[in-house]
Amino acid sequence: MRKHPHKNLDSIPWLGIVAGIVIVIIIVVLVSSWLGGGAPPSSATQESKAGKPGSGSTGTSTTFSAQNTPKVIIETTPLPVPAKGVYVTVEYLGGFSGTYGASADLHKVQSSQNRMYEIVNATGTTVYASFQKDDNTSRHALTVKIYKDGVVLNGTTTYTPFGKVAVTAKV
Numbered sequence: 001m002r003k004h005p006h007k008n009l010d011s012i013p014w015l016g017i018v019a020g021i022v023i024v025i026i027i028v029v030l031v032s033s034w035l036g037g038g039a040p041p042s043s044a045t046q047e048s049k050a051g052k053p054g055s056g057s058t059g060t061s062t063t064f065s066a067q068n069t070p071k072v073i074i075e076t077t078p079l080p081v082p083a084k085g086v087y088v089t090v091e092y093l094g095g096f097s098g099t100y101g102a103s104a105d106l107h108k109v110q111s112s113q114n115r116m117y118e119i120v121n122a123t124g125t126t127v128y129a130s131f132q133k134d135d136n137t138s139r140h141a142l143t144v145k146i147y148k149d150g151v152v153l154n155g156t157t158t159y160t161p162f163g164k165v166a167v168t169a170k171v
Helices: 013-037
Strands: 061-063 071-077 086-091 097-101 105-112 115-118 124-134 142-148 151-158 165-170
Touching: 086 097, 086 124, 105 115, 124 142, 142 165, 151 165
Parallel strands: none
Antiparallel strands: 061 071, 086 115, 086 142, 097 105, 097 124, 124 165, 142 151
């Protein structure tokens, strides 16, 4: 039997330790990518919410798509609408611009965040509201509603970048 010129490989204890460590690292990488690092199946959806609807608190929802890209939906506290009168509400986190009012008395506005606009002497007329997002986000909704005496007469929502909504109601 011929001996290895350096040493007998069986007498090198660290070789087995290194091989064991490499195997453990490979297993950890494979298992972690399988459990959490990779994209979930296309039917998988994960959601987390903070705050309860109607509780007055602001909450967030995060939805993960198949590409594991989060879509953040921020729920804002609804504006308290008075029990008497005609109002237009605009709910949006970003900037918006638009026109609202009775058909003979339209007002142009540019603002941001949630806003409520009173329409004075509107009874018996048609109320018009048209608003557009001033940014290209599709992550947050722009919602416009027309109220009379605290009741929603008409409303609509868009998530479209630079999206525009228009609503009318006979009051």
